[in-house]
Amino acid sequence: MAVDTTGQSVAKAAGDTVARGRSRGTGKRRSTRKRSFATHWYAWAMVAPVVVVIGVIIGYPLVRGIYLSFTDANERNVARSIGVNQIPATYEFVGVDNYVDALTGSQFLGTLVWTVVWTVACVSITFALGLGLANLLNRRIAGRSVYRTLLILPWAVPGFVSVFAWRFLFDERRGLLNEILTGGGLSAVPWLNDPTVAKLAVIAVNVWLGVPFMMVALLGGLQSIPGELYEAAEMDGANAWQRFRNITMPGLSSVSTTVILLSTIWTFNMFPVIFLLTRGGPGEATQILVTQAYKFSFEISPRDFAQSSTWGVLILVLLMVFAAIYRRVLRKQGEVW
Amino acid sequence: MRRGIAATALVAALGVTLAACGGSDSGSNGGGSKGSGELSGTVTWWDTSTVGSEDKVFKKIAEDFTKKHPKVTVKYVNVPFGEAQNKFKNAAQSGSGAPDVIRSEVAWTPEFADLGYLAPLDGTTALKNADDFLDQAAASTKYNGKTYAVPQVIDSMGIFYNKKIFKEAGVEVPKSIAELKTVSATIKEKTGKTGLYLRGDDPYWFLSFLYGEGGDLVDAEKKTVTIDGEPGVKALKVVKDLVDSKTAITDATNGWDNMQAAFKDGKVAMMINGPWAVADTYAGKEFADKANLGIAPVPAGTGGQGAPQGGHNLAVYAGSKNLDASYAFAEYMTSVETQTAIAKELSLLPTRESVYIKPDVATNEMIAFFKPVVEKSVERPWIPEGGSLFEPVKVEYTKVLTGQTTPEAGAKAIGESYRKLLKDWK
Numbered sequence: 001m002a003v004d005t006t007g008q009s010v011a012k013a014a015g016d017t018v019a020r021g022r023s024r025g026t027g028k029r030r031s032t033r034k035r036s037f038a039t040h041w042y043a044w045a046m047v048a049p050v051v052v053v054i055g056v057i058i059g060y061p062l063v064r065g066i067y068l069s070f071t072d073a074n075e076r077n078v079a080r081s082i083g084v085n086q087i088p089a090t091y092e093f094v095g096v097d098n099y100v101d102a103l104t105g106s107q108f109l110g111t112l113v114w115t116v117v118w119t120v121a122c123v124s125i126t127f128a129l130g131l132g133l134a135n136l137l138n139r140r141i142a143g144r145s146v147y148r149t150l151l152i153l154p155w156a157v158p159g160f161v162s163v164f165a166w167r168f169l170f171d172e173r174r175g176l177l178n179e180i181l182t183g184g185g186l187s188a189v190p191w192l193n194d195p196t197v198a199k200l201a202v203i204a205v206n207v208w209l210g211v212p213f214m215m216v217a218l219l220g221g222l223q224s225i226p227g228e229l230y231e232a233a234e235m236d237g238a239n240a241w242q243r244f245r246n247i248t249m250p251g252l253s254s255v256s257t258t259v260i261l262l263s264t265i266w267t268f269n270m271f272p273v274i275f276l277l278t279r280g281g282p283g284e285a286t287q288i289l290v291t292q293a294y295k296f297s298f299e300i301s302p303r304d305f306a307q308s309s310t311w312g313v314l315i316l317v318l319l320m321v322f323a324a325i326y327r328r329v330l331r332k333q334g335e336v337w
Numbered sequence: 338m339r340r341g342i343a344a345t346a347l348v349a350a351l352g353v354t355l356a357a358c359g360g361s362d363s364g365s366n367g368g369g370s371k372g373s374g375e376l377s378g379t380v381t382w383w384d385t386s387t388v389g390s391e392d393k394v395f396k397k398i399a400e401d402f403t404k405k406h407p408k409v410t411v412k413y414v415n416v417p418f419g420e421a422q423n424k425f426k427n428a429a430q431s432g433s434g435a436p437d438v439i440r441s442e443v444a445w446t447p448e449f450a451d452l453g454y455l456a457p458l459d460g461t462t463a464l465k466n467a468d469d470f471l472d473q474a475a476a477s478t479k480y481n482g483k484t485y486a487v488p489q490v491i492d493s494m495g496i497f498y499n500k501k502i503f504k505e506a507g508v509e510v511p512k513s514i515a516e517l518k519t520v521s522a523t524i525k526e527k528t529g530k531t532g533l534y535l536r537g538d539d540p541y542w543f544l545s546f547l548y549g550e551g552g553d554l555v556d557a558e559k560k561t562v563t564i565d566g567e568p569g570v571k572a573l574k575v576v577k578d579l580v581d582s583k584t585a586i587t588d589a590t591n592g593w594d595n596m597q598a599a600f601k602d603g604k605v606a607m608m609i610n611g612p613w614a615v616a617d618t619y620a621g622k623e624f625a626d627k628a629n630l631g632i633a634p635v636p637a638g639t640g641g642q643g644a645p646q647g648g649h650n651l652a653v654y655a656g657s658k659n660l661d662a663s664y665a666f667a668e669y670m671t672s673v674e675t676q677t678a679i680a681k682e683l684s685l686l687p688t689r690e691s692v693y694i695k696p697d698v699a700t701n702e703m704i705a706f707f708k709p710v711v712e713k714s715v716e717r718p719w720i721p722e723g724g725s726l727f728e729p730v731k732v733e734y735t736k737v738l739t740g741q742t743t744p745e746a747g748a749k750a751i752g753e754s755y756r757k758l759l760k761d762w763k
Contacts, residue, residue: 281590282735
């Protein structure tokens with residue numbers, strides 16, 4: 001009770017100042033918002049810590065990154081504190097120069113092309129394999145739970161551990177894969193030493209890592225499709241393909257749109273696979289946008305923070321544009337997302 | 338009443354958040370030397386020596402510092418050589434987590450000093466008997482007229498070869514690139530083994546081929562970029578040809594491990610390497626009898642013969658909370674006594690003239706070989722950008738070896754990135 005009375009009086013007082021201040025036109029909506037704030041102020045207060053934490057750990061780096069992308073900041077001109085010596089920052093604002101350089105140079109566009117190829121290849125192969133496996137495991141087959149457990153295994157192992165394991169398998173001279181090939185009388189494959197083969201190798205590893213997630217998500221979707229639909233379709237004489245096309249696919253559409261979106265964003269920014277497997281090599285053949293941005297910031301010398309943040313902001317923009325277009329296309333098709 | 342609870346919860350929640358943010362201030366190295374002159378506290382040392390062979394020896398010697406200064410604790414950390422440069426710069430810039438003493442490669446030293454990360458050592462206890470240091474070794478520790486590091490080891494490169502395989506094939510050690518190719522062909526024919534392992538993922542191993550064609554990365558005196566000149570292109574052609582003609586095998590990743598494994602298991606007859614690989618190589622099964630390891634100067638190209646002068650210094654972090662103990666530690670690790678022990682156990686080359694005449698050192702075959710090689714080795718430019726020159730070469734060198742670009746385009750690309758890096762250079 002007490003809450004309501006005080007709340008109203010606060011709202012009134014606040015409403016007055018607003019009316020006296022700026023435009024009256026929005027006064028009405030404003031006062032309702034104020035009233036809702038007055039009524040639910042404790043709800044706002046409860047989310048405040050979360051907002052503060054998110055503001056600190058996401059908001060600040062984001063704003064700082066965007067700011068740096070408009071400067072010429074690098075290792076030599078940023079503020080440094082070495083013991084008692086405080087060296088102040090001397091970098092300058094350079095406007096959109098970094099963006100112009102990135103978008104007109106060949107390096108960003110070249111890397112972008114490979115990043116898109118990598119993302120499309122990984123997501124489509126992962127989705128196809130995940131869908132196939134989910135369908136297999138949705139049937140009543142002997143030892144189903146064992147298969148399910150085994151197929152989830154790549155997901156259960158920490159990513160960097162499995163990527164390191166793959167790195168050892170792929171090693172051209174001492175790796176298991178080539179030992180098997182040469183043992184069988186075939187010639188050894190330069191898995192990570194040839195640009196084209198290395199591209200295929202990184203895609204293969206990412207698919208291997210990504211399939212369990214797809215499979216589990218799609219299996220959940222499959223199990224939510226009522227069995228009666230299949231029975232009715234069978235009664236009507238629909239064959240397996242028709243049942244898949246007309247029941248399974250529409251039934252899975254809401255799950256698949258979500259997992260495809262998530263998987264695309266994850267794959268686009270899949271740092272560990274590229275970095276730990278090839279470090280972007282040989283040369284820069286497998287370098288995707290995030291690993292290249294990391295390289296600018298941490299591997300080259302002098303470390304170029306401005307260029308790195310420029311690439312980071314461009315990655316963010318690209319993914320936001322992708323998500324917006326994706327959502328619009330789905331809405332046109334009548335999907336609720 | 339309800340409001341009271343909500344407000345309390347809010348305050349509590351905020352309190353927790355703030356506590357979480359404000360906590361954990363970098364691990365400080367408390368202590369330090371006080372009045373009486375006795376050193377105390379902790380000295381953290383980042384070593385970059387080869388893991389599995391050299392690191393054990395260095396750890397033991399470093400920790401023996403406590404015997405001289407019982408109140409000082411030495412914290413030995415081995416940071417992989419490939420990561421140390423950036424890891425140190427990250428830690429040093431933010432001022433948290435940086436070591437007190439770092440084993441700084443010769444090319445990194447001017448760069449760290451230029452960025453303000455290193456404590457000047459002139460007039461401190463770190464530099465003792467500085468006249469005893471070889472001039473070549475001391476050159477890399479100086480920047481803008483001050484001394485920022487103490488030379489720890491000096492090195493260069495040579496051909497390591499497996500004497501047994503050479504005997505089996507009935508060949509002599511090649512003195513030029515042309516001979517290297519014919520010798521490798523004979524080895525392949527007679528023993529089925531590959532001639533050379535060429536390190537393809539680290540441009541340092543490319544330098545001797547570049548010097549062999551009479552080229553260099555840059556000419557620091559004339560402030561000119563020279564890598565994209567004719568010798569640079571020719572050198573890239575030479576290494577590409579070594580791989581294409583199957584004289585050499587190479588890798589674009591994991592080169593160090595593969596090189597050492599291939600050579601230690603007797604799968605290749607030769608590798609180009611430096612003293613830092615000696616201890617690790619002796620651990621291989623082919624070299625259980627140490628006499629099987631032969632060593633010779635790097636092969637000459639069409640424009641000369643030469644190997645890079647390298648080595649490591651010990652530098653003290655300017656933000657160290659324990660400078661006095663760090664100076665003493667740097668002095669201890671580079672003293673005649675310590676260098677003699679390291680030379681004896683690891684065949685690493687001392688930086689002090691007076692160590693070479695010690696009996697254990699004078700009779701060491703590896704040191705006896707490398708001493709004149711180092712004296713003739715090519716000195717690298719000691720400029721702040723020295724540590725930045727390798728990354729562009731690394732990318733293009735690997736691209737050339739894997740056929741993604743031509744030697745001409747590769748050399749040109751390196752030149753372009755150098756001119757961006759070195760403002761106002763020709």
